[in-house]
C-alpha cells in the first residue's frame with residue numbers, strides 16, 4: 001500500500017466514523033440522560049442522503065454533496081441551523097449540521113487527494 005492509498009483509506013474510515021460513531025459521543029456528552037435515543041435520532045439524519053437519488057448519476061466519485069444536493073444546499077443548512085434553536089428539533093438539527101460538517105470535511109479530503 002502506498003501513502004496515497006493509506007490516505008484514501010484514512011478518508012473513508014474517518015468519514016464513516018464521523019457519520020456513525022461520533023454522533024454517539026455527541027449524544028453521550030450533551031444528551032446523557034437519553035443518549036441512546038439521541039444517537040438513534042442523529043443516525044436517522046443520515047436519511048438526508050436520500051436526496052442523492054435525485055441526482056444523475058446517483059453516485060459520482062469525487063463529487064462534493066455540499067451545495068449540490070437539495071438537502072445539502074446552503075439554504076437547507078441555514079434551515080438546520082435555525083432548527084437548532086427549537087428544543088424539540090435540536091437533536092435532529094445537530095445531527096443534520098454534523099452530517100453536513102462530515103460531508104464537508106470529506107470534500108476537502110477529496111479535493112486534496114485528487
Ligand SMILES: [Zn+2]
Nearest residue numbers: 049065099103
Ligand atoms: Zn450527506
